[in-house]
Amino acid sequence: MARSSGTQRTTRPFVRKHSRSPGRVLGWVAVTLIVLVGLFYAGGGWYFSGQIHQRGFVVGAPDADEFDLTVDRVEPDSVVLSGDPGADFINTDGTFGLISAEVAGVVGGIVGASTDAGRSIVERDRTPGEPLPEAGSAARLDAFVWPGDPYTALGIAYREIEYPVEGGTAGAWWIPGDSDTWMILVHGKGAPKNETLRMLPIAAARGYNLMVIGYRNDPDAPADPSGEYRYGLTEWKDLTAAGRYAKERGATDLIVVGYSMGGGIVMSYLLQSPLRNQTAAAILDSPMLDFEATIDHQASQETIPLTPFGLPTSLVATAKWFAGWRFDVDWEAMDYVAQWRDLHTPTLIIQGTGDRTIPLEPAHELATTRPDVVTLITPPGVDHVLAWNSDPDGYAAAVNAFLDTLGL
Numbered sequence: 001m002a003r004s005s006g007t008q009r010t011t012r013p014f015v016r017k018h019s020r021s022p023g024r025v026l027g028w029v030a031v032t033l034i035v036l037v038g039l040f041y042a043g044g045g046w047y048f049s050g051q052i053h054q055r056g057f058v059v060g061a062p063d064a065d066e067f068d069l070t071v072d073r074v075e076p077d078s079v080v081l082s083g084d085p086g087a088d089f090i091n092t093d094g095t096f097g098l099i100s101a102e103v104a105g106v107v108g109g110i111v112g113a114s115t116d117a118g119r120s121i122v123e124r125d126r127t128p129g130e131p132l133p134e135a136g137s138a139a140r141l142d143a144f145v146w147p148g149d150p151y152t153a154l155g156i157a158y159r160e161i162e163y164p165v166e167g168g169t170a171g172a173w174w175i176p177g178d179s180d181t182w183m184i185l186v187h188g189k190g191a192p193k194n195e196t197l198r199m200l201p202i203a204a205a206r207g208y209n210l211m212v213i214g215y216r217n218d219p220d221a222p223a224d225p226s227g228e229y230r231y232g233l234t235e236w237k238d239l240t241a242a243g244r245y246a247k248e249r250g251a252t253d254l255i256v257v258g259y260s261m262g263g264g265i266v267m268s269y270l271l272q273s274p275l276r277n278q279t280a281a282a283i284l285d286s287p288m289l290d291f292e293a294t295i296d297h298q299a300s301q302e303t304i305p306l307t308p309f310g311l312p313t314s315l316v317a318t319a320k321w322f323a324g325w326r327f328d329v330d331w332e333a334m335d336y337v338a339q340w341r342d343l344h345t346p347t348l349i350i351q352g353t354g355d356r357t358i359p360l361e362p363a364h365e366l367a368t369t370r371p372d373v374v375t376l377i378t379p380p381g382v383d384h385v386l387a388w389n390s391d392p393d394g395y396a397a398a399v400n401a402f403l404d405t406l407g408l
Contacts, residue, residue, distance in 0.1 A: 045322045058229075071136065093109045108125030177204065181254075198388040198395075209246065231261055239273070260357070263289070268336065281348070291335070352382025
C-alpha cells in the first residue's frame with residue numbers, strides 16, 4: 001500500500017489585485033461631482049422656479065400691518081421711535097405716515113439716530129398739525145403716508161364708482177375736476193388704492209378729473225382668468241376700460257400713472273391699447289419694465305438657503321427656465337423695453353438709484369433708446385416707490401414741469 005510522503009499542502013486561489021491608478025480615481029471623482037452638480041441645479045432650479053411663481057404670480061391676501069416700532073418720546077418738534085434695525089423704514093429718511101391702532105399722522109425726516117442694545121433709536125421731525133400716537137404706543141411707518149381714502153386722508157371729496165371690465169365691474173375712486181383732462185392712476189401689485197394718494201394733491205391742484213382704479217385680482221374686481229398676476233399682459237385691458245369710462249364722460253386727454261407693477265400695466269397699455277393715441281402723457285414711478293431683469297435683480301440679493309453664499313447666475317438661469325416650462329412664464333412678452341418701437345406717448349419715469357425691488361437699468365435703457373419721448377429722473381439712493389417720500393416738493397416740481405411742458 002503506497003504511503004504519501006511529505007507535508008500536505010493547501011492551495012489558495014490566486015486573487016489579482018487591481019491597482020487604483022490616479023486617473024481612475026479622478027474619473028470617479030469627476031462623475032460624482034457631475035452628479036452632485038446636476039442634482040444641485042435640478043433641485044435648486046426646481047425650488048427657485050417655485051419661488052418665482054409663488055412670490056411673483058400667486059394672488060394672496062395682503063400682509064397684515066405689523067406695529068413693529070415703539071413711540072419712545074413725543075417732543076414739541078420731534079418724535080423718537082425705536083425698533084429692530086430691520087423694521088420697515090425706521091432708518092429711511094423722508095416723509096412717512098406714523099400709524100398706531102388709534103392714530104394716524106405724518107412725520108418728517110430723520111434728525112438723529114443711534115443704537116442701544118441692538119435696537120435702532122431714531123428721532124424724526126414732527127409735521128405741524130399732525131396727530132401722533134402717545135409715548136409707549138406700538139406703531140409703524142407707512143410709505144403710502146395716509147391710510148383710508150382721499151377724503152379721510154386729504155380732505156379731497158370723491159365718489160366710489162364702478163366701471164365695466166371683463167367678467168364684471170371694478171371699483172374706483174373718482175375725484176371730479178373742472179378740466180376735460182382725466183388722470184387715471186394704477187397701484188402696484190397687491191397694494192391698496194391709497195398707494196396713489198401721494199399724487200392726488202398734485203393732480204387735483206391742476207384741475208384734472210382723477211380716477212384711481214382697481215383692476216383684476218383686486219378685492220373689488222373680478223379675478224384674471226389665469227387666477228394670477230400677469231404684470232400687464234392682461235391688466236392693460238382694465239386700464240383701457242377705465243379710459244373708455246372717462247371718454248364716455250367727456251375726457252379729451254388721458255394721463256395714465258402707474259406704480260411698480262402698475263407701471264408695467266401702463267407700459268403694456270401704451271404699447272397695445274386702442275386708446276394709446278388718445279393718451280397725452282404717462283407717469284411711471286419705479287415701474288416694472290422687464291420682469292426677467294426684475295427677477296435677476298432680486299435674485300442677486302438672495303442667498304442659498306442655510307448658507308451665506310449668493311445664488312449663482314447659472315442657477316438663476318436654470319430656475320427661470322424651469323419657471324417658463326412649469327408655469328408658462330412668457331419672459332419676452334413681459335420685456336416692455338424690447339418693444340420700444342411702439343412707444344410714442346410722452347413718458348416721465350421716476351425711479352431711485354437705490355431701488356432694491358426693480359432694477360434701474362431697464363428705465364435707463366428705455367430713456368437712452370427713446371429720448372424723444374422718455375424723461376428719466378433718478379433720485380440718488382432712493383428705494384422702491386419712495387421718491388415722493390424722500391422729497392415731496394421736488395417730486396411735485398418734476399411732475400408739474402413735465403405736464404407743463406406738454407401743455408396739460
